[in-house]
Structure formats: structure tokens, C-alpha cells
Amino acid sequence: MELEDLMIIAATLLGSISLFKNLLVFIRWLHATFLRKPKNLREYGSWAVVTGPTDGIGKALAFELASKGLNLVLVGRNPNKLEATSSELRQKYVDKIQVKTVVADLAKLSGEEIEVVVTEATKGLDVGVVVNNAGVAYGPPYAKYFHEVDDESMECILRVNVNAVVWVTKGVIDGMLKRKRGAIVNIGSGSTVYVSSFPLQTLYASTKAFMAMFSKSVALEYKDQGIDIQCQVPLFTATKMTMLEKRTIFVPSAEMFSRESVRWIGYDRQCNPYWSHAVEGFVFHAFDTFTVWYLERYMKWMRKEGLEQDRHH
Numbered sequence: 243m244e245l246e247d248l249m250i251i252a253a254t255l256l257g258s259i260s261l262f263k264n265l266l267v268f269i270r271w272l273h274a275t276f277l278r279k280p281k282n283l284r285e286y287g288s289w290a291v292v293t294g295p296t297d298g299i300g301k302a303l304a305f306e307l308a309s310k311g312l313n314l315v316l317v318g319r320n321p322n323k324l325e326a327t328s329s330e331l332r333q334k335y336v337d338k339i340q341v342k343t344v345v346a347d348l349a350k351l352s353g354e355e356i357e358v359v360v361t362e363a364t365k366g367l368d369v370g371v372v373v374n375n376a377g378v379a380y381g382p383p384y385a386k387y388f389h390e391v392d393d394e395s396m397e398c399i400l401r402v403n404v405n406a407v408v409w410v411t412k413g414v415i416d417g418m419l420k421r422k423r424g425a426i427v428n429i430g431s432g433s434t435v436y437v438s439s440f441p442l443q444t445l446y447a448s449t450k451a452f453m454a455m456f457s458k459s460v461a462l463e464y465k466d467q468g469i470d471i472q473c474q475v476p477l478f479t480a481t482k483m484t485m486l487e488k489r490t491i492f493v494p495s496a497e498m499f500s501r502e503s504v505r506w507i508g509y510d511r512q513c514n515p516y517w518s519h520a521v522e523g524f525v526f527h528a529f530d531t532f533t534v535w536y537l538e539r540y541m542k543w544m545r546k547e548g549l550e551q552d553r554h555h
């Protein structure tokens with residue numbers, strides 16, 4: 243056989259293996275996204291803890307978990323919004339679930355204080371599901387150079403997006419280890435998983451990168467103890483954080499995202515529950531150089547617009 247023939251056979255073989263592998267990934271994704279049976283979340287325990295349950299994804303998730311029959315511990319910073327959310331939940335699920343509220347500003351408390359708040363609030367409760375959802379991004383003009391982020395915002399982003407996730411996890415893990423069951427869901431962001439850089443969102447994206455690594459690593463430490471830990475990585479969702487009001491095929495509402503989000507709890511260590519986000523993420527990743535180039539331009543435009551709006555107010 244000629245060398246040329248051998249090279250053609252080798253190239254065909256490699257191409258077929260790669261095609262087969264990608265086909266398997268695609269079939270697995272189709273199954274997980276549209277067909278897989280969700281886990282019975284009550285088997286993890288009868289209570290769920292949600293941080294940042296007073297708006298957006300966290301609020302929608304609290305309702306979704308309540309619809310599965312889970313009692314809730316809601317950890318939020320604003321007592322009025324917490325009260326409003328818990329009374330909405332009680333009205334909707336009369337006599338079906340219990341709701342406890344905990345006022346805790348995750349940007350103000352130290353790590354140890356967060357752990358104490360969580361352990362006190364969950365003492366004696368069969369906590370099965372914990373959602374580290376609370377998160378903050380840059381304030382106006384919403385896209386900034388690193389040196390433009392003021393000290394208070396910097397501290398807030400680091401504390402809520404990183405510190406709180408670690409210490410809330412520490413506050414619940416001992417109980418889960420004793421019961422040998424539990425699920426922890428950390429709401430990360432597609433901004434760190436599908437693109438190699440995210441200029442003018444450096445701090446936000448970096449905290450979410452921490453969250454992804456933390457989740458995937460700690461998940462392996464406890465997978466044999468009945469504890470499923472997962473990082474979900476949504477892309478744009480219509481909430482107050484993004485100020486996107488209009489839903490489009492690629493921008494679901496918090497409710498649409500949350501319906502899918504709970505279907506993935508207990509499965510993959512990292513996942514993107516909403517189907518169009520997953521498609522978008524795949525394309526972003528495949529064309530990373532272009533995506534990052536575009537993001538940089540878009541973020542600079544967003545900063546300029548934000549600064550101009552500020553000037554007019």
C-alpha cells in the first residue's frame with residue numbers, strides 16, 4: 243500500500259471517530275434536554291435553601307422548587323422583598339409547603355457569619371437542595387474597565403459571587419454528609435464557560451469562573467457520599483440584572499429558565515439547562531476568536547451608551 247493510501251485511510255478513520263464522538267455528544271444532549279426524567283427532588287430531603295430568592299432566577303426557582311413540594315429557606319438581603327416573596331409562595335401553595343425567611347446581606351457578612359446564619363436557619367431541617375443563586379454584576383454603565391470598578395462594587399461582587407457560595411456550601415455540607423444525600427446547585431454563567439475572555443466584565447466573569455471550578459471539583463469529592471453538586475451556566479435571561487425585558491428565542495424569562503433548571507438538578511457537574519442557551523454556547527465556543535472580538539466591541543459600546551445616559555440624568 244502506498245503512503246498516500248495509508249494517509250487517506252488514517253484521515254478517514256480519525257474523521258469518523260471525531261464525527262461519531264460528536265454525534266454521541268449531540269444525542270446525549272438531546273436526551274438530557276428533552277427526554278430525561280427529572281429526579282424526584284424530595285428524595286434529597288424535604289427542605290430547599292435558595293439564596294437571592296427575591297427576584298429573577300432565584301425567585302422563579304423558589305416557586306419551581308415549591309411546586310415540587312419542597313419547603314423553603316429563603317436567604318435574601320431585603321426584608322420587604324423577602325416577606326413579599328414568601329407570602330406569594332404561601333398563597334400559591336397553601337398548606338402544601340413551609341417557608342422560612344432569613345435576612346442576610348451576603349455582601350456585608352464575613353464568611354464565618356454566613357456559615358453561622360445558614361447553620362442556625364437550617365438546624366433540625368432535612369435540607370436536601372441548596373441553590374447558590376444570589377449574584378451581582380457591575381452597576382451602571384454595566385460594562386467597565388477593571389480600574390473603573392469602585393471599591394464597594396468590587397468588594398460586593400467578590401463577596402456575593404465567591405465568598406457566599408463557599409461559606410453557604412460549608413454551612414450545609416456537614417448535614418448532607420450525615421444524611422448521605424443532598425444536591426447543591428451553583429448558578430454560574432455561560433460568560434466563563436463558552437468564551438476564553440470577557441473584557442469589560444472581568445471581575446464578574448472571573449468570579450463565575452471560580453464558581454465553575456469550585457463546583458466541578460467539590461462535586462467529585464462528594465459524589466460517592468450521595469451529594470450531587472452542579473454548576474449551571476445560563477446565558478442571557480430576562481431579569482433585572484440584564485435589564486432585558488423582552489423574551490426572545492435566546493433570552494428566556496426567569497420562569498422559563500427555572501422550569502428547565504430544576505429538571506437538571508442532580509445530573510451533570512456542569513450544565514446549561516435551557517436548550518437555546520446550549521445552542522448559543524456551542525456556537526460561541528466554536529467561533530471563540532470572533533465571539534471575543536465581538537464581545538469586546540459590544541461591551542465598549544455598552545459602556546459608552548451607559549456613560550452617556552449617566553451624563554443626561
Ligand SMILES: NC(=O)c1ccc[n+]([C@@H]2O[C@H](COP(=O)([O-])OP(=O)(O)OC[C@H]3O[C@@H](n4cnc5c(N)ncnc54)[C@H](OP(=O)(O)O)[C@@H]3O)[C@@H](O)[C@H]2O)c1
Binds near residue numbers: 299323346432
Ligand atoms: N440574568 C442572566 O442573564 C444571567 C446569566 C448568567 C448567570 N446569571 C446568574 O444568575 C443568578 C441570578 O441572576 P438574576 O439575573 O436573577 O439577577 P437579579 O434579578 O438581579 O437577582 C439577583 C438576586 O440576588 C439577590 N442579591 C443580590 N445581592 C445580594 C446580597 N448582597 N445579599 C443577598 N442577596 C443578594 C437579589 O436580591 P434583591 O432582590 O434584594 O436585589 C436577587 O434576589 C446570578 O448568580 C447571576 O450571576 C444570570
